[in-house]
Structures are given as structure tokens and as C-alpha cells.
Amino acid sequence: MSKTPEQHIREVLRKFRTYLAAEHFRIGAIGALIFGLVLLGIAITAESLWYLSETSRTQLLWIIGGSVALGLFGASVWVGFLGAGGSAKYSDMSLAKRLGQKFPLLGDQIGNALSLIRESRQYHYSKDLIQANIQSVSEAIDNIDPKDAVSTDTRKFLSKALVAVAGFWIIIWLPFTGSVLDGAGRLFHPNTHYEIPQPFTFEVQPGNVQVLNADAVDISVKINGEIPDEALLTITEPNDSETIILSEDSTGQFRHTFSNIRQSFAYQVHAQSPHWWDRWDEIYSEKYRVQVLSRPQVQSLAMRLVPPRYSGLSPRNQEITSTEIVALKGTKVELRGQTNKPIKSAELAFSETGNSVQMDREETSIRAAFTIDQPDKFTIRLRDHSDITNANPAKYRITPLSDEYPRIEILQPQGDVDLGEALHIPLLLRLQDDFGFSRLTIQYQVKKPAAAEGDTTWKSTTLPLDQTDQKIVEYSHRWDLNPLNLSPRDMVRYRAALWDNDQVSGPKVSYSRIQTARFPSLSDMFTRTQQQQSGAMEDAEEIQRTIQKIKKQVDELTLEMKKKEEVNWQQQQQAENIVKSHEELKKKLEEVSKQLDQMIQEGQKHELFNEELAKKYQELQQLFKDVMTPELEEALKKLQEAMDKSDPTEVRKAMEDLQQSEQNLSENIDRAMELFKRVKIEQQMQEAVKRIKDLADRQENIANKADSSGADRNALSQEEKVAADEYDIAEKRMEDLAKSMEEFPVMPSEDMKQALSQAKMDSIASQMRQAQQSFSQGQMQQGQQQAQQSSQKLQNLSRQLQQTQQKLQQQTMNEIMKEFRAVLRNVLSMSQQQENIQQRTAPLQGKSPKMGELADEQQDLQMNLQRTVGQLVKLSQKTFGVNRNMGKALGKTASNMQNSVKNLSDRNARSASNSQSKAMAALNETAQQIMNSMNSLQSQGSSTGFENYLKQMQQMAGKQRGLNQQSMQLGQSNTPSLARQKAMQQLAQQQMGLRQSLQQMQESMKKSGGGQSMGDLRGAAQDMEKVAEDLRNNRFTRETIERQQRILSRMLDATKSLRTRDYSKKRESEVGEDLTRTGPAGLPGDYGERRNLLQEDLQRALREGYGRSYETVIREYFNELSQIQRAESSDNQ
Amino acid sequence: MISKYFKFGIGVIFLLGMLVTVTAQDQPYDFAIARLHYDGGGDWYSDPSSLPNLINFLQENTDIKVRPEEVRLKPQDPQLFLYPYFYMTGHGNVRFSESDVQRLRRYLTTGGFLHADDNYGMDESFRREMKKVFPNKEFVELPYDHPIYHIKYDFPNGLPKIHKHDGKPPKGFGIFHDGRLIVFYTIETDLGDGWEDTDVHNDPLAKHEAALQMGTNIILYALTH
Known part of the structure; x- marks a missing residue:
């Protein structure tokens, strides 16, 4: 089908658009390629240089590819958009315009045609015209190629650019072709890892x-x-x-x-x-x-220290953080630990000794033990199953503590002592040790006077020790030295030895200081007593002279003061001196008292005189203390006060009072001296008897020793010499005694002389010297005979002396009793007379003339009293039996008689009768006191007094001592059991025998009223029974020993209590009966705290504002007053 | 759950109590009886079983932790002032030297206490020597209502009569300083003998007990006044 012109135009335009779009696409593609090439070049360069990572490479490739793809896609989309006419720039009209521009011949025809096409509907133009136009345009465009209208400049430019870029990269890469190619290769293997070559x-x-x-x-x-x-x-x-x-x-x-x-x-x-x-x-x-x-290591360690048992210390855990182990030697250290891993071996390595102890181990546990013996250090060495050892193990240091030496100290006696007759030393020891004791002994050496050096070996006697686990003990023990067979003048050096209970190193011993105990000879002791007595006697005589002197001064001064009203300064001074003299006198009297005290103590300790004589010395001591009477003190105080007041009248009065007191003072000292002389004679008599008896015994002892085989002639000669020397001293003392006795007619001085004369005739001294010579020449038999003869002669002399002593006691007693009886008769007679006077005075009334007669009778009686007082005073110089109470009673009598005389003179019969009653009562009291004294004197003189009991007790104590020794020896010996049993039986019998004797003695004492003195012996009797029972059962334990020691201690204590001067005869440990009594109402307001008035006065005086020199005088004055006050207070006690 | 915690708490308290008790038992003693060792020849050490028995009695009947052994010190001993209570007894002569006198005076007037018990025969010398220590102070007899006779055990009639002595009623005398009893002197009683083992003097148990009770009273009084 053919196309319409419109369609043709549109198609041409469409073709044009398509060509344009294609061109755009090509441009776009080239552009994308350029971009891609640039990026690729950069990427390859980068890869070549930097070895990009897979990720980077991948990304780059994606960017490059993506960019190119995107560019291409974008171009495609654009082309499609263009092709679809989506762009106004590429609309038909725009294209028509562009064609018209490209083909000027066309010009706007295509556009116009399009407009016509578009707008034909709108405008009512001719369709044919329009169609014709369109047709013409359609024909016009047949001759064009729309392709020619498409500009290819850009495409060419970009192509060139593409080439340029490519060329650029080639040029850049040319020097690095290899790396670039590598880089390109790597880039296009983006997922492959390429190692970056490292420098x-x-x-x-x-x-x-x-x-x-x-x-x-x-x-x-x-x-x-x-x-x-x-x-x-x-x-x-x-x-x-x-x-x-x-x-x-x-x-x-x-x-x-x-x-x-x-x-x-x-x-x-x-x-x-x-x-x-x-x-x-x-x-x-x-x-x-x-x-x-990991190395093996000890993660935890526990250490336990177990001290040796003897120390008594408790086991303890060692501080984990401490590496010092300080513990007693012998302490067992037990270690337990944990390691961090199982180990193959563990040992304790000791660095000082080089020893090591393998530790028991089980998995991660380790265990070991060792005993601290010496200072050392140890570490724990571990080895695991990989033979890895521990590094830097902790070093533990062991420091053993030593068990200290014990310490022993003799607390009593302190220093050297003389042994008493009982030959024992009451020891008080302090024992100290850180852990305890095991043994205590007394070690001693005996030094004889004859021996040049003495025994140098230490003998010892073990003491029982109970509290062996104590750390400090005060131990008392009565050490009996009788087993040492000491002789007089022997010296015992002794010390205490204490062993501790150290069972690790062995017990250690420490010793106390060495002390000596001397067994003084009788002669030594008597000589010392004589010296002390002589010293006291001399001082007492000095005091007597001083008192006489003071008395004279007082008498003279009193007389002078009476002559004048005034008391001059000189007299004042004399009075002051008299007061001072009395103070000095007081000190001297205290000194004499102390000397007597010492003498008495030693005399009793060594049994130098008997109980009776000791008592007399005590009374003598008291007499010396009482020489200065309270009245004298009072008189002195008044004198001082009077002098302070400077009141002549008061001073004169005080001197008169003092004069009276001086008389008493003089009488007191005279009495004290007289009694001192008598007591001294008595002491010398006892001394003579004891000396001679002792010498006689020693001679017999010498004779016995000489008779025995193995007699040491030198020792015997020495003994004989000592005895002879002592006899000479004794003889001299007896001569002094005989002479002293001459002063007192009643004393048997002639008997004493006769005894001496006989002794001289017996030539005791020369015979002893002959015996000494015989022994030294080795003529033992001759010496023995001579010693025997001397002993017999000394025995004779001893008997004579004893007789003389008895005579002395008897005659003295007779004299005293006679005089007491005389005084008593007088007192009783006076009491009777006083009663008679009183009976006749009582009924009298008013101013009866009989009062005068009665007053005269009373006065006569008063004079009789004075004579009796004089008798008593004289008697007081012969016996302690005349006491203060008698004096007080007689004083009361005198005072009441005086009152009676006065009242009778005043014709006050009633008061007189009252006084007479009181006088009679006082006389009766005096008589009672005299009779009490007489009874007391008679009981003291009795031979059945304490002396006998004392002797019995001493004998029993001696037997008990022997029994204790025999028991101890038997207990420690290895005698066959039958013989031992027999011996034990005998000892048991002896113990029971002693018990019986003790019982009999106690009963006898009770009857005579003195049984209470030995109250502690009840426990002794019970112990004796228990000891006897032990011995009968063949049992001899520590308890038995302690009982025996206790028995002996009690006996010795009883002996002491019979003779010790500080025990009153009336000491009673009989259970007391509760006595109901109304107690004191309350406490005194001052609680017995006397204000120190003197201090207050002193302070008051000092506040008076005197000058310094006066203040000194004031202080001295108050100090002296304070001393006087203290002295008064002590006297009043 | 609560009961579990309660039981735990009781257990902790009990353990703490045990710990305190054990620790307390490990503490040293609170008090020690010191016996005065004086010069003069008197038997300062007599009645050896007296103080151990008194110490036991104190331990059993009071809260005082007493040192088991007596301490024996002389006035010159440097540790004299460490002991707040001193006991002295004897039958015989007491003698204080001048330095003893000064130390005793200082000890007694600065907080110390002395109990002197006449064992029969110490009276004269003790009074004489105390006069040297305190010339301006007198012994005063304490009335029966004094706290020393009642502080723990009652003695309405004063001191118990343990031993006969002179057959006189027992008396307790005191010396005071600034109103504080510093010396307590017992006579005609013989507490020391009463503290001894009963078989020593064959004292009846009642006397022994009474003596220990009175001894406790004296110590408690001394420590709290």
C-alpha cells in the first residue's frame, strides 16, 4: 500500500529521529566507553601500584562496568525516548526544523506541512491545498536523506577522545608494562587474593x-x-x-x-x-x-610446734606469714602442706648442717617433722614429674631458745650465823626457773679449827621437792646439822644447789652464794655474853653516876632558886642543861636496854642460861626502861614550860617537883644496878656450872677417843689444849665470881672459894696440859689416863659448883622470903591497927577530944608505913618480886593515911573514917600483892617447873631426830627384806614409845597448869601414830619422811616455846569461847588522828613574820619539842 | 529459715561466752596476799597453812582471782607498793628500823592496808613499833557496826573468838589516815590460827569457818576502801 504524503513526511521525520537517536546512542556509548576507559585506567594503575584488595577490585570493576553499562543503558533509554518522540527537542516539528536547517531548500516546508497537518482541523483551510502542500513537501523530502542531517561531529570528537584516552594510558603504562599487565590481570580477577609483595x-x-x-x-x-x-x-x-x-x-x-x-x-x-x-x-x-x-610450689603450709613435755608449754601453731621459728630446744616441728600439682619428691633442706629430711607426699600433700636442736635454716625443695623444681623456696630460720639456768637464793638466814644448841638452820630459799625443777640439795663443807685447810669436797643432802613444775617457789626447810657430828668451833660452809628439769640438754644446776654457819664453843659464847654484860654494866654504872650528878645539880639549883625571887639567866641555863642531860640519859638507858636485849637473844639461842635467868634479864631490861618514870617526864615537861614562860615562880615549883622525881630516879637506877649485880652473879654461877660440866664431858670424850684404835694424837692434843685454855678462862671467871659474891653476905662466896681452892689443889689445869703433852708425844695411854683423871676432877668440881649454885639460889631465896615475910607481917599488922583506928573513929561526932588521940595514932601508923616502905625499897634491890603494884598500893595507903590525919585534925570524923577504910583496903591490897609475889617466886624456884619439861622435851627431840635418821638410812639402803622389815618394826616401836612419853609429859604439864604451852604437839602425836603404822607395814614413803620432819619440827617448836622469851607463859591455843560484850559506841570524831598541834603552832609562829635567823631558832625549838613528844608517847605505851 | 538463723545466733553467743570465759581464766590474778617479814626476832612466818587456806576460801567464795601463793616481803623490799594488802602476825618481838618506819608510813598513807593479827605475844612490841610509824595516831577500837564486820559476812558481835589467849573479849583496833582505815589490828582472837588446817590446833570447823569469813571481810574491806 502506498503511503500518504503525511505518512511519508512523518516517516521521514521518523527516520530522521531514528538516525538522530542512533547517533545519540553512539555518542553515549563512546562517552561511556571513555568514562569506562578512564576509570579502567585508574583502576589498573591503582592495582598496579597498590595491590588493591579483592573488595576494592571488585568494587572498581563494578564501578567501571556499572558506569559503562549505565552509560549504555542511559543512552539506550535516551534513544528510546527520543525514538518515541518523548523529547520536545526531538519532536516532528523540531526535527522538521532541523531538516529545514540542514536542507535549506526545504526550509520550513516540513514544519509548515506538519502545522497544516495538525491545524487543518482547526482552521478551515482547503483540504486540497493542504494536501497539495503536504504532497509537495513529501515529494521534496524524497530527495533528501535524513541521515545527512545527522551531525557526526560529536561522535567523531568523542571517538578521537576515546582514542586519546586509550593512547594516554598506553603511553603512561608503557614503562611499566609488566606491572600494568599484572595489575590488569589482578583487576580482572577480583576474587583472587594476591599477596602484596612485601618489602x-x-x-x-x-x-x-x-x-x-x-x-x-x-x-x-x-x-x-x-x-x-x-x-x-x-x-x-x-x-x-x-x-x-x-x-x-x-x-x-x-x-x-x-x-x-x-x-x-x-x-x-x-x-x-x-x-x-x-x-x-x-x-x-x-x-x-x-x-x-608451672613449677611445683607450696601453696599452703601449716606448722605446728610441740615443745618438750617437761617445759609444760602447750603446742602452738606457727604463724603462716612468719619464716622465723623461735622455740625451745627440743621442740618438735610438724609441717603439713599442699602443692599446686602432684610432685615426685619433696624434702626439707637444712643449709647450716647440710642435712635433709624427706617429706612424705601423697598427690599434692606433703608432710614432715623434725626436732629443733641448733640454729639452722631450711627450705622445702619440690620436684614434679617433669623434673621441674620449685624456684626460690622460702627460707625458714630456726632459732632455738635455751632453757635458762635455774636460780636459787638463800633468803634466810642472811649472812653468816652462829648455830644454836639445836644445831639446825631454818632455811628459806627462793627457787626460780623458767620451766621447773628436778632436784634441790644443800651442799656443805666442814672445817675443823685444827685442820689447816678443812674438807674441800662438797657433801650434799637432798631436800624433798614437791612443786617441781612451778616457776618460782619459796621453800622453807629446817636443816638439821646434827648428822654432821659437829664439834664446837667447827665451821660449816654451805650453799644450796638447784637443778632444773631440762630433759633435752640435761638438768642444769645453779648454786646460791656460800654462807657459813659456825658452831661456837661454849666458852666463846660465854665470853661474848660476858663482854656484852660487862659493856652493859659499865654503861649502867655510868648512867648511875650521871644520875647522881644530875641529882646533885637539881638539888643545888633548887636551893639557889629558893633563896631569891628572881631566876636569873644563868640559873635558867642550868635548868636547860638539866633537861638536856635527861634526854641524853634516856638515850643511854635505851642503849643499855638494847645491849641486854641482844645478850638475852643470844643467850637463849645458845641455851646459855635457863628460863628463869632469861626472865630476870628481861625484867632487868624493863627496869632500865622504866628508870625514867612518867612523873619525871612530867616534871621535866613542866620545867620546860615554866622556862618558856619565864615565870620564876613556876620554874621554882617545877624544880621542886623535879627534885622529888630525881629522888625516884636515883632510887630506880640504884635498884636496877643492884639487881643487875645479883643477876650477873646468878648468870656467872650458871656459866661456871655449865663450863665445868662441858669440860668434864669433853675430857671424858677425849679419854674415850684416846682409848679407841686409830686415835689421832694430834687432834687429841689440840682438843686437850683448847680444853685446858678454856679451863683457865673458867677458873678466872670463877675467881671473879667469888669476888663478886663477897659484896652480898647471903651469897656462898666461901663455898665458891673452897671449890676453887680444891680445884687448884687437884691441879686440874696442869693435868690437862700434861695430857696434851702426852698426846702430842704419842703417849696415848698416859694421855688417856690423865684425861680420865681430869674428867673425874672436873666432875667433882662440877658437883661442888652445882651445890654452890643450889646454895646460892636457896640462900638468896631464903633471904628474900624472909624479908618479904617481915614486910608482910608489918603490912598485916598495920592493916589491923588501921582497922582498929577506923572502928574507933567511925562513931565519933562533932569535936570529940578523942580525935586528937586518934590523929596521933594515925600519925604513928603513918611513920610505921614509911619504915615498911623503906623495907620494901631495900627488898626491891634484891628481887624483881617487888613490883609497881605494891608501890601503888602503898602510895594509896600513905595518901589515905595522910588524909585521915588531916581529917582527924580538922575534927571531921566521917571523912577520916572514910580515908581510914581506904587506907586499910590499900594495905590489904599490898598484902595480897606481896603474897602473890611470894608464891610466884616460890614456884619459879621449884625444880619441878618448866626446866624439867624443857629437858624432857629436848631429850625426846633428840630421840626423834635419831629415829628420823635411822628411818632415812633404812629407807635408802638395800638391806634384805626380812632384816629390813625387822628393823622397821623396831623403829615403829620406838616411835610409839616416844608418842607415849609425849602423851605422859603433856598430861603431867596439864596437871601442873602448863600444858597449854605445847598445844601444837597434838598434831605431832597423830603423825607419830601414822609413822609407826607406816613402819610396821614396811612402808617408807616421802610422806613418812615429811611426817617425821613435822614431828621433829613441832617438838623443837615446843622446846622453843618453853624457853623463848617472847612467848608469854600464858600463851593459850585453846579454843576460845564466844564472849558477849557491848562494843564501843562509835568511832571518835577525829578517828584517833591527833592534830599535830606542834606543827600548827610552828606554822603559826612562822607566819608571824620573823627574820630568817629567828625562823631557824623557831624551827629548832619545835623540832626538839616534837622529839620530846614522840619520846613521851613511846614511854606511855 | 528463721529458726535456722536463730539457732546459729545462739551458737555464736555461746561460743563467744566460752571464749571470754577461757580468756578470762587465762588472765593473771587480780590480787595477792602479802605477808610482812619484819625484824625483831618474832616468828613472822608462823601459821604456814593459814594464808593458803584463806586464799582458797577467797577463791571459792568471792570473785577475786587471788594468787595461789602468798608473797613475803620486807618493808624495804622494792615491790612493797605493788601489794595493796599486807598481813602480819607472830608471837614475838616486832621491830621496825627507822627506814622501815618511813617506808611503812608512806605505804600506809598512800593507799596501803595492814592487817596485824596478834598470835599471842606480839601486842606490846607491835603497839610500840606502830607508835614509831604514826606518833600522832592512836589505835581506836572499831564499833561492831563498822562495815568491816558486815561487808560480806555478818559479825554482829565483832571479831570471832578463835583461841582463848587471856580469856578476854576479842577486839579490833584501827588506825586511820584522813578518815581511811589503814591498819586493822586484831587481838584476843587469833584469826591466823583459825585459818590454819583444823588438825593443827584441833579447832572446831565452825571456828575455822568464822575465821575465814572474817578474813574475807577484812580483805574485801581493804580492797574496796
Whole structure:
């Protein structure tokens, strides 16, 4: 079918459009290609240079491909759009115009034709015309080729550009053809990984490695290739990582050291590219691993210290954190621990001794024990099954503590002592140790006076020790030295020795200081007593003289003062001096009292005189204390007060009072001196008896020794010499005694002289010297005979002396009793007379003339009383039996008699009668006192008094001592059992015998009223029964020993209580009965605390504002007053 | 659940109590009896079983933790001031030197306490020596209503009569300083003998008990005044 012109035009236009579209497409395609080529060139270049990653390559390819594809697609779409006439620019009209421009001949014809076509409907133009136009146009366009209207310039340009770009890349790439081709190859294999060629590689040593805990590893990195500026080391641990910059050494290697590696880790060396254009970012070495192998180690350790049993210390656990083990030597150390892994072996390695102790092990448990012996150090060495050992094990230091030496101290006696008659030393020891004791002994050496050196070996006696686990003990023990068979003048050096209870190193011993105990001879003791007595006597005589002197001064001064009203300064001074003299006198009296006290103590300790004599010395001591009476003190005080007041009248009065008191003072000292002389004689008599008796016994002893075989002639000679010397002294003393007795007619001085004379005739002294010579010459038999004879003569002399002593006692007693009876008779007679006077006075009334007569009678009676008082005063110088109470009673009598006289003179019968009654009562009281004294004196003189009991007790104590010793020996011996049993039975019988004797003695004493003195012996009797029972049952235990010691102690205590001066005879340990009594109402307001008035006065005086010199005087004055006050207070006690 | 916690709490309290008790038992003693060792020849050490018995009695009947052994000290001993209570007794002579006097005076006036018990025979010398220590103080007899007779055990009639002595009523004398009783001196009673083992003097148990009770009173009074 043919086409219409319109269709033809449109077709031509369509063709034109199609050509245009095709051209556009070609342009677009070329453009896309150019773009693609550029991108491709860039991509290839980049790949060549930088070795892009797969991702990058892929992306680039996608970009390139995508861009090209997109360009092509875009071009296609555009072409299609154009072809569809979608663009106004490429509409028919526009195309027509473009054709018209291209083909000027056409001009606007095509456009016009299109317009006509489009608008023909609108405008009512001729269709034929229109058609003709269109036809002409259609014919016109038949001659054109629309293709010619399509410009190809752009396409040509772009083609050239394409070529240019291609050429550009070729030129750029030409020098690098290889790498470009490689790069292109890599680019077009985007999913293939290509290693970036690295400029260097790392060679790392040691690489993977296993190390032990705490070991070190050295890392060295060698760079193969180009050396980077820096290398880094990254360490990767489980929870951490770290990067270190490695440093290059001189060899060009990079190094690093890992030290003290505790856990496994990985490490890797790497380097970063220094430039952004480098094809590599970071180059890594391989990743290596350092594996830490664990060493065996002790994870936990428990240590228990078990001290040695003897120490009494409790086991304890050692502090885990402490490596110091400080414990007593012998302590067992027990170790238990846990390790971190099973181990093959474990040991304790001691560094000082080099020893080792294998530990028990089980899996991860380890156990061992050792004993502390010396200072050392140890470590625990472990080895696991890989033979890996533990590193740096803890070092434990062992410091053993030593068991200290015990300490022993003798608390009593302090210093050297003289042994008493009982020959025992009451020891008080202090024992100390850190852990306890095991043994205690007394060690001693005996030194005889004759021996040059004495025994140098230490003998010992073991003491019972109970409290062995105590740390400090005060131990008392009565050490009986009788078994040492001491002789007088022997000296015992002794010390205490104490062993501790150290069972590890063995008991250690310490010693106390060495002390000595001397067994003084009788002669020595008597000599000392004599010296003490002489000293006291001299001082007392001095005091007597002083008192006489003072009395004279007082008398003279009193007389002077009476002559004048005034008391001048000189007299005042004299009065002051008198007061001072009394103070000095008081001190001297105290001194004498002390001397007597010491003498008495020693005398009693060594049994130098009996109970009675001791009592007399005590009373004498009291007399000296009482010489200065309270009245005298009062008189002195008043005198001082009067002088202070400077009142002449008072001073005169005080002096008169003092004068009276001085008389008493004089009488007191005279009495004391007289009694002192008598007591001294009595003592000397006892001394003589004892000395001679002792010498007699010793002579017999010498004779017995001389008779025995093996007698030491030198020792006997020495003994004889000593005895002879002592006899000379005794003889001298007896001569002095005889002389002393002459002063007292009643004393048997002639008997004494006779005894002496007989002794001289017997030539006792020379015989003893002969015996001494015989012994020294070895003539034992002769010496023995001479000693025997001397003994007999001494026995005779002893008997004579005893008789003289008895006579002395008896005659003295008789004299005293006689005088007492005389005084008593007088007193009773006066009492009777007084009663008579009183009976006649009582009924009198008013001014009866009989009163005068009665007053005279009373006065006579008063004078009689004074005579009786004088008798009593005289008697008081012979006996202690005249006591103060008698004086008081007589004083009362005198006072009442005086009152009676006065009242009778005043015609006051009633008062007189009253006074007379009182006087009579006082006389009766005096009589009672006298009778009591007489009774007391008589009972003291009785030979059945305490003396006998004392002797019995001493004998029993001696027997008990012997029994104790025998028991001890038997207990410790290895005697066959039958013989031992028999011996025990005998000892049991002896013990029961002693018990019976004790019981009998106690009953006897009770009857005589003195049983209470030995109250403690009840316990002794019970102990005796128990000891006897033990012995009967063949049992001898520590308890038995202690009972026996207790019995002896009680006996000795009882002996002491019978004789010791400080025990009153009235000591009662009888159970007391409760006594109901109304107690005091309350406490005094001042609680007995006297205000110190003197102090207050002193302070008041000082506040008066005197000058310094006056203040000094004031203080001195008050100090002296204070001393006087203190002295008064002590006297009033 | 609550009951479980309650039981646990009780258990903890019990354990703590045990711990305190054990710890307390490990503590050293609170008090020690000191015996005065004086010069003069008197038997200061007499009645050896008296103080051990008194110590036991104190331990059993009071809360005081007493040192099991007596301490023996002289006035010159440096440790004198460590002991608040001293006991002295004897039958015989007491003598204090001048330095003893000064130390005793200082000890007693600065808080110390002395109980002196006449074992029969100590009276004269003890009074004489105490006069040297306190010239301006007198012994005053304590009335029966004094706290020392009632602080733990009641003694409405004063001191118990343990031993006969002179057959006189027992008396307790005191020396005071600033109103405080510093010396308590007992006579005609013999408390020390009463404290001894009953078989020593064959005292009836009632006397022994009374003596210990009075001894306890004295110590308690001394420690609390």
C-alpha cells in the first residue's frame, strides 16, 4: 500500500529521529566507553601500584562496568525516548526544523506541512491545498536523506577522545608494562587474593617456645629485606594485649626480653608502612606463642610446734606469714602442706648442717617433722614429674631458745650465823626457773679449827621437792646439822644447789652464794655474853653516876632558886642543861636496854642460861626502861614550860617537883644496878656450872677417843689444849665470881672459894696440859689416863659448883622470903591497927577530944608505913618480886593515911573514917600483892617447873631426830627384806614409845597448869601414830619422811616455846569461847588522828613574820619539842 | 529459715561466752596476799597453812582471782607498793628500823592496808613499833557496826573468838589516815590460827569457818576502801 504524503513526511521525520537517536546512542556509548576507559585506567594503575584488595577490585570493576553499562543503558533509554518522540527537542516539528536547517531548500516546508497537518482541523483551510502542500513537501523530502542531517561531529570528537584516552594510558603504562599487565590481570580477577609483595619479612627467634614460670625469653627479630623504620611487638595475653616498640641493635636486629614470665601469651612482630602511598599498610610476622610451664610450689603450709613435755608449754601453731621459728630446744616441728600439682619428691633442706629430711607426699600433700636442736635454716625443695623444681623456696630460720639456768637464793638466814644448841638452820630459799625443777640439795663443807685447810669436797643432802613444775617457789626447810657430828668451833660452809628439769640438754644446776654457819664453843659464847654484860654494866654504872650528878645539880639549883625571887639567866641555863642531860640519859638507858636485849637473844639461842635467868634479864631490861618514870617526864615537861614562860615562880615549883622525881630516879637506877649485880652473879654461877660440866664431858670424850684404835694424837692434843685454855678462862671467871659474891653476905662466896681452892689443889689445869703433852708425844695411854683423871676432877668440881649454885639460889631465896615475910607481917599488922583506928573513929561526932588521940595514932601508923616502905625499897634491890603494884598500893595507903590525919585534925570524923577504910583496903591490897609475889617466886624456884619439861622435851627431840635418821638410812639402803622389815618394826616401836612419853609429859604439864604451852604437839602425836603404822607395814614413803620432819619440827617448836622469851607463859591455843560484850559506841570524831598541834603552832609562829635567823631558832625549838613528844608517847605505851 | 538463723545466733553467743570465759581464766590474778617479814626476832612466818587456806576460801567464795601463793616481803623490799594488802602476825618481838618506819608510813598513807593479827605475844612490841610509824595516831577500837564486820559476812558481835589467849573479849583496833582505815589490828582472837588446817590446833570447823569469813571481810574491806 502506498503511503500518504503525511505518512511519508512523518516517516521521514521518523527516520530522521531514528538516525538522530542512533547517533545519540553512539555518542553515549563512546562517552561511556571513555568514562569506562578512564576509570579502567585508574583502576589498573591503582592495582598496579597498590595491590588493591579483592573488595576494592571488585568494587572498581563494578564501578567501571556499572558506569559503562549505565552509560549504555542511559543512552539506550535516551534513544528510546527520543525514538518515541518523548523529547520536545526531538519532536516532528523540531526535527522538521532541523531538516529545514540542514536542507535549506526545504526550509520550513516540513514544519509548515506538519502545522497544516495538525491545524487543518482547526482552521478551515482547503483540504486540497493542504494536501497539495503536504504532497509537495513529501515529494521534496524524497530527495533528501535524513541521515545527512545527522551531525557526526560529536561522535567523531568523542571517538578521537576515546582514542586519546586509550593512547594516554598506553603511553603512561608503557614503562611499566609488566606491572600494568599484572595489575590488569589482578583487576580482572577480583576474587583472587594476591599477596602484596612485601618489602621485607620478619625472621623471629625463638618463635614458639615453652618456658618455666618466672623464666625469661629473649626475642630477636631479623629483617629480611628493606629495614623498616620501626618494628612493633604485640603481646597478646588472655585478657590483655600490649604493643611495644622494638629497638634495633648494632647488628640491625630488633630485640626484646620477656622476663619473669608467669603466664602464657602470644606475640607477633609487625611494622606499619610509613607512607600512605605504600602498597602495604602493615607487615606481620607469624604469630608465635610462649607457653609457660608451672613449677611445683607450696601453696599452703601449716606448722605446728610441740615443745618438750617437761617445759609444760602447750603446742602452738606457727604463724603462716612468719619464716622465723623461735622455740625451745627440743621442740618438735610438724609441717603439713599442699602443692599446686602432684610432685615426685619433696624434702626439707637444712643449709647450716647440710642435712635433709624427706617429706612424705601423697598427690599434692606433703608432710614432715623434725626436732629443733641448733640454729639452722631450711627450705622445702619440690620436684614434679617433669623434673621441674620449685624456684626460690622460702627460707625458714630456726632459732632455738635455751632453757635458762635455774636460780636459787638463800633468803634466810642472811649472812653468816652462829648455830644454836639445836644445831639446825631454818632455811628459806627462793627457787626460780623458767620451766621447773628436778632436784634441790644443800651442799656443805666442814672445817675443823685444827685442820689447816678443812674438807674441800662438797657433801650434799637432798631436800624433798614437791612443786617441781612451778616457776618460782619459796621453800622453807629446817636443816638439821646434827648428822654432821659437829664439834664446837667447827665451821660449816654451805650453799644450796638447784637443778632444773631440762630433759633435752640435761638438768642444769645453779648454786646460791656460800654462807657459813659456825658452831661456837661454849666458852666463846660465854665470853661474848660476858663482854656484852660487862659493856652493859659499865654503861649502867655510868648512867648511875650521871644520875647522881644530875641529882646533885637539881638539888643545888633548887636551893639557889629558893633563896631569891628572881631566876636569873644563868640559873635558867642550868635548868636547860638539866633537861638536856635527861634526854641524853634516856638515850643511854635505851642503849643499855638494847645491849641486854641482844645478850638475852643470844643467850637463849645458845641455851646459855635457863628460863628463869632469861626472865630476870628481861625484867632487868624493863627496869632500865622504866628508870625514867612518867612523873619525871612530867616534871621535866613542866620545867620546860615554866622556862618558856619565864615565870620564876613556876620554874621554882617545877624544880621542886623535879627534885622529888630525881629522888625516884636515883632510887630506880640504884635498884636496877643492884639487881643487875645479883643477876650477873646468878648468870656467872650458871656459866661456871655449865663450863665445868662441858669440860668434864669433853675430857671424858677425849679419854674415850684416846682409848679407841686409830686415835689421832694430834687432834687429841689440840682438843686437850683448847680444853685446858678454856679451863683457865673458867677458873678466872670463877675467881671473879667469888669476888663478886663477897659484896652480898647471903651469897656462898666461901663455898665458891673452897671449890676453887680444891680445884687448884687437884691441879686440874696442869693435868690437862700434861695430857696434851702426852698426846702430842704419842703417849696415848698416859694421855688417856690423865684425861680420865681430869674428867673425874672436873666432875667433882662440877658437883661442888652445882651445890654452890643450889646454895646460892636457896640462900638468896631464903633471904628474900624472909624479908618479904617481915614486910608482910608489918603490912598485916598495920592493916589491923588501921582497922582498929577506923572502928574507933567511925562513931565519933562533932569535936570529940578523942580525935586528937586518934590523929596521933594515925600519925604513928603513918611513920610505921614509911619504915615498911623503906623495907620494901631495900627488898626491891634484891628481887624483881617487888613490883609497881605494891608501890601503888602503898602510895594509896600513905595518901589515905595522910588524909585521915588531916581529917582527924580538922575534927571531921566521917571523912577520916572514910580515908581510914581506904587506907586499910590499900594495905590489904599490898598484902595480897606481896603474897602473890611470894608464891610466884616460890614456884619459879621449884625444880619441878618448866626446866624439867624443857629437858624432857629436848631429850625426846633428840630421840626423834635419831629415829628420823635411822628411818632415812633404812629407807635408802638395800638391806634384805626380812632384816629390813625387822628393823622397821623396831623403829615403829620406838616411835610409839616416844608418842607415849609425849602423851605422859603433856598430861603431867596439864596437871601442873602448863600444858597449854605445847598445844601444837597434838598434831605431832597423830603423825607419830601414822609413822609407826607406816613402819610396821614396811612402808617408807616421802610422806613418812615429811611426817617425821613435822614431828621433829613441832617438838623443837615446843622446846622453843618453853624457853623463848617472847612467848608469854600464858600463851593459850585453846579454843576460845564466844564472849558477849557491848562494843564501843562509835568511832571518835577525829578517828584517833591527833592534830599535830606542834606543827600548827610552828606554822603559826612562822607566819608571824620573823627574820630568817629567828625562823631557824623557831624551827629548832619545835623540832626538839616534837622529839620530846614522840619520846613521851613511846614511854606511855 | 528463721529458726535456722536463730539457732546459729545462739551458737555464736555461746561460743563467744566460752571464749571470754577461757580468756578470762587465762588472765593473771587480780590480787595477792602479802605477808610482812619484819625484824625483831618474832616468828613472822608462823601459821604456814593459814594464808593458803584463806586464799582458797577467797577463791571459792568471792570473785577475786587471788594468787595461789602468798608473797613475803620486807618493808624495804622494792615491790612493797605493788601489794595493796599486807598481813602480819607472830608471837614475838616486832621491830621496825627507822627506814622501815618511813617506808611503812608512806605505804600506809598512800593507799596501803595492814592487817596485824596478834598470835599471842606480839601486842606490846607491835603497839610500840606502830607508835614509831604514826606518833600522832592512836589505835581506836572499831564499833561492831563498822562495815568491816558486815561487808560480806555478818559479825554482829565483832571479831570471832578463835583461841582463848587471856580469856578476854576479842577486839579490833584501827588506825586511820584522813578518815581511811589503814591498819586493822586484831587481838584476843587469833584469826591466823583459825585459818590454819583444823588438825593443827584441833579447832572446831565452825571456828575455822568464822575465821575465814572474817578474813574475807577484812580483805574485801581493804580492797574496796
